[in-house]
Structure formats: structure tokens, C-alpha cells
Amino acid sequence: MAVRWGRPTGRGGRTSRADSGAHGTLALLKAAFALVWQASRGLLAARIGVALAGGVAPVAVAWLTKLLLDLLVDGGATTAVLTVVLALAGATLAGALLPAVGNFVDAELSRRTQLAGRARLYRAIGGFGGLGRFEDPDFQDRLQLAVSDGPATPAQVTANGLTIAQSAVTIVGFVVTLASMAPWMAVVVAVAAIPTVRAELTLSRARAAMMLQLGHANRRELFYADLISSVTAAKEVRIYGLSDLFAVRMTTELRKINRGMRGLDLRELRMQSALTGLGAVVAGGGLVWAALSARSGRLGVGDIVVFAAATAGVQNLLASIIGNVARTHQALLIFTHFQQVVRAPADLAPLEGLPLLPVPSLRDAIELRDVWFRYGPSLPWILQGVNLTIRAGRATALVGLNGAGKSTIVKLLCRLYDPTRGAVLWDGVDLRRFPVEELRERLGAVFQDFMAYDLSAAENIGLGDIARLDDRSAIEATAERAGCHVTVEKLPRGYDTLLTRFFSPEEVLDGEASSGVQLSGGQWQRLALARAFMRADRDLLILDEPSAGLDADAEHEVHTRLRALREGSTSVLISHRLSTVRDADTIAVLSDGVVTELGDHDTLLAAGGTYAGLFTLQASGYTSPDARTELHPSTGG
Ligand SMILES: Nc1ncnc2c1ncn2[C@@H]1O[C@H](COP(=O)(O)OP(=O)(O)OP(=O)(O)O)[C@@H](O)[C@H]1O
DSSP states (O other), rough: OOOOOOOOOSSOOOGGGGGHHHHHHHHHHHHHHHHHHHHHHHHHHHHHHHHHHHHHHHHHHHHHHHHHHHHHHOOHHHHHHHHHHHHHHHHHHHHHHHHHHHHHHHHHHHHHHHHHHHHHHHHHHHHHHGGGGGGGGHHHHHHHHHTTTGGHHHHHHHHHHHHHHHHHHHHHHHHHHHHHHHHHHHHHHHHHHHHHHHHHHHHHHHHHHHHHHHHHHHHHHHHHHHHHOOOOHHHHHHHTTTTHHHHHHHHHHHHHHHHHHHHHHHHHHHHHHHHHHHHHHHHHHHHHHHHHHHHTSSSSSHHHHHHHHHHHHHHHHHHHHHHHHHHHHHHHHHHHHHHHHHHHSSOOOOOOOOOOOOOOOOSSSEOOOOOOOEEEETEEEEEEEEEEEEESSEEEEEETTTTTSSHHHHHHHTTSSSSSSEEEEETTGGGGOOOHHHHHEEEEOTTTTTTOOSSBBBHHHHHHHGGTOOOOOHHHHHHHHHHHHHHHHHHHTTTOOOOSSSSSSHHHHTTTOOOOOOOHHHHHHHHHHHHTTTTSSSOOOOOEEETTSSOOOHHHHHHHHHHHEEEEEEEEEEOOOOTTTTTEEEEEEEEEEEEEEEHHHHHHHHHHSHHHHHHHHHHTTTOHHHHHHHHTTOOOO
């Protein structure tokens, strides 16, 4: 089983049209809030309350301080002074406590939203009926980003958004304060905010462009990092001594990323310095005016305090808004990917305008009628008008050289893809008329690239029919039929043995310690067979190279068992070992995207064509590539 390495994605990711424009941003914000609202209305309401109170507290503190100072200077009554002191203490305490309460609520909201977001995301992913999306590189990038970071973003957007709202409340309070004392100062502060907002927008755009640029470098960096550290690649990486090479490539990508980020950070630093300077000039100028006004008796001591607090507060809050807008923008970009995965339309479309039908038991045949297929519009045709009838209750074998399209046909039978042209008919009804999950209920399959689950032996078999996942006697009987019962029984904990070294057994097996076991390739293959056998009673059994990893004895034995199992049921068998397909009722030879020969073993042998040539070649044990090319000049081996 060859392991194909996945394409990891960067932490940045691509922007899309949906990201751009105020309308898109607003819709995203709404969707993010909606998810948080759905996760916990009560907590969100509490968080909004905290933001409002947190926004009002600093303004209240400034005004109460002014009031207190004015009372003291004017010799106010003790009760009045004490009342103001108490109110000031309360407002200060609230101002100090609210951030901590806000953090707690944010964390809890984040946990709940992530739970709801993940559930929604994995429901959407599980709903993709076919394989096409998983093989689309752009969709893969989006998907991986949505999975890794997407569910956390709605809560981040909400928390940042509410912090911005909180700052805005305080700013409004301070600007009103300033306006009541010196209207021109309020105007100056408001005007001074304009460059800040403009700078923030420019920076946001630069950040988005940089993320787009660095997305590819990010993906490559993660790709090499994963290769170096993953157990799957560990064998080859060590044998071929690849880790240094990959480490150098990884650090090269990382340097590229760092250069880009450093440039952006420097730009941000320059802008922020300029803005801080501007803020200092505004605040300083205002303070000079306030001091002169106090000297001339136009302002009291309390006024100066509240004035200083208001000007400094507005400048600081504008700076904090900058950071929060940036973080919100970043989170929204990632949330875009989440939304696009969650809202992706069905990938396997039903036949237009026709209602879905229940899947009837297969009575007559499955027919591929003039089936053309390619894996993408820019990729070559794999099937170019395949016509083939798979008769109910009979065994059909598919034969052909590597890359002829045998597994592709199997994938079309399982409706993992739809034909590009032509149709697959189930007793005359197009497969696209059936609900895909219902169709799959009717199939049992073992694939060339079968799965080895890091679970117990029993589960590895039972997953073939989840309704009987806990039915130990059914699982054991099936293992017996697949010829792996004895092997499994001899494992340290028999059927409960964990077939992995990846998880600690204590995590999974009720606290009972027992080391996990790793099976050999052939043993895994038997388990995969047993898994398929759990569905032996289904309408169609698909066996794509079911014995590829087995030794000669085991292969013979498995095929004897398969023959018995296939008896009277509908099956499709793919095998390069032609001796194992010779007793199939029908053998179809695929070449150049079409069925070139069809018949039983004797007929095809007598016809003296491709099958006869291949069979004779294998029977004689002669495997010269030259001879293969001579036999099949048009198909690559
Ligand atoms: N997911 C895919 N995306 C693009 N091309 C693919 C994909 N899967 C298979 N192909 C291409 O389709 C062709 C047929 O592949 P397929 O696996 O059906 O052949 P096969 O007859 O089963 O070969 P083998 O005997 O080696 O298993 C090959 O050229 C392969 O490169």
C-alpha cells in the first residue's frame, strides 16, 4: 500500500472573492456571530454586558475623580465626598475586574463555539459523497485551513469585535467629555483618528496580500516539517538519509516567510510610531491648553484630570483598536475558508429534475453504458466508452495492465465519482437517481489501498458493518472466513488488542495496560478482507487486488475462500494474478480506455488475444518487460 503524502496548508491561506468587499465582510461577521450565538446565547449576552460595562468604566472613573477633586478643592460635605469615594472605588474595581471576567467568558465561549463549529464542519465534510473534492488541491488547502484553524475563528472574531465595541464606547464617552469642556479639542481628537483608521485599512490590505503571497511558502514549510517528523515517512527518510535535505528546504521556506513577515512588521512599526507621535502631539497640545486654562482660572483641577484622562484614553484606545481590527481581519480570512467548506454544494449531483429513488435489490445487472471518464477537465481520458455488464449473482473480473482504469471502474461503481459521459445503471436505473448513502449500504469492498485503523482488531473488522460493531461472534465468524481468526486470537489481548503503537492502550482500553501491536502488511490485508466480508451479504462485493500483499500460500488460500464467498453473489474482482481470476464467470480485458475482450477464461484463451498472451506469460513465469510491451504496444506498463 503506497502512502501518498498529503499537501499541508499554510497558516495564512488564500483570500477569495468572498473575502473582499464590505458586503462579504459583513456577511462573514454575521455568520461568525450567529455561530457563537448558537453555541451559547447566555454567555454571549454576558460578554456583551461585560464589553458595555468595560467601556463605560474608564469614563466613569475619570468623571468621578474630577468630582472628588472638585469637592475637595471646594470643601464639599463629608457625606458627599464619601459617596463619591465609594462610587469611585466601585467603578475602579469594576474596571479592574471586568477584563478578567471578559477573558473567562471569551475562553468558555471559544470552547463551546469550537465544539459547535467542529461538529458543523465535520458534518459538512462527511456529507461530501465523492472523492473529487478531496483531490482538488485548492479545495484541500481550504479544507485543511478550515479544519486546523476555522472552528476557533468565530469566537475570536466575536471577542475582538466586542473589544473594539468596548473601546468605541469609551472613546465616545471621552469625546463627549472633551466636547463638554473644549469642543475644538473633541474635533482635533476625532480628526487625529482619521489617519489611524486609514493606516489600519492600508495595513489590513497589506497583511492580506502578504498572506496570499506566503501561503505557498507556508504549505511547503509544513510539508517538509511533517515529512521530517511523521512516523509514516520515517522509514524512507532514514533509509535514504533525507532529513537534512528536507530540513534545509524547510528552513529556506521559513526564512522566506520570516522575510515577508519582518517587512510587514517593520511597516507596521513605522506606521504606529508615526501615529503615536501624532497622538502625543494632540495630547500634549491639549494638555498645554488645559494647564494654561487652569492658570487663568477657566478650568478647575478636576477638569484638568478628566481632560488628561480623556485625551490619553482616546489615543490609547485607538491604538488598541488597530490591533484588534487586524486580528479580526485575520480571523475573518480564515473563517472564510470554514464557511466555504461548510456551505459547499453537494459534490455528487442527482440527475437534474428527477426525484431520488430507493435502491432496489439487484436482480438483473449493473451496466456501464458508454462510460467516459477523466479525473479533471485538463486530465487525460481514462475511460473512453466502456460498455460492460456485471451480471447479478455472477463473478466478473477486470483485467488489464497498470493504469488501464480497473480501479477507476470500481470507483464509478461505488459512485465515488460520476462518469464524465455515459452512465452506470443498476437494473436499468442510473446510479445518480439513488441516494448515495443508500447505494453504499448495498456494497462491500476491499480496495488496493485499504485502511489500517489505529484501533483494536475487533474494531478493524467490525467497522465493515457498524450495526454489528459490537457483535463479537459475528466479527469472529467473519475473521474465520477471512482466515485471520487464529492470528488475531494469538495477539496479546486477542480481539481487543490495539493494532497501533500510536496510542497508549491505557487511553483506549479502559485503563488496562497492554502494549499495542503492529501487524505485517499481509496480516493487515487479511483484516481488510474480513472487514469487507462483514458485508458479504450485500448486493455487490468489490475486491480490488484483495491478495496483493499475501505470500503465495496465503494468496491461494484467500482465493479459495473468496471463491466460496462469491458463490451465488455478485462480485467484481481485480487481480494481476490471472490464475486467480480464471474461474470468474466473465473476464473483461481493459485497454486504451475500452473493454477489448470479454468472455470466460476458456473463451478468451481460445481467442488468443491479450488475455491469452498475458495468461501464458504468467503461467510460464516469464516476466520480461519486453514481452509485455510486445503484447500491449499501446498501453504503458
Ligand atoms: N485520483 C486520480 N486523479 C488523477 N488521475 C488518477 C487518479 N486515480 C487514478 N488516476 C489515473 O487513472 C489511470 C487509471 O488508474 P487506475 O487506478 O484506474 O488503473 P488500474 O488499472 O487500477 O491500475 P493498477 O493495475 O496499477 O492498479 C492512471 O493513469 C492513473 O494515473
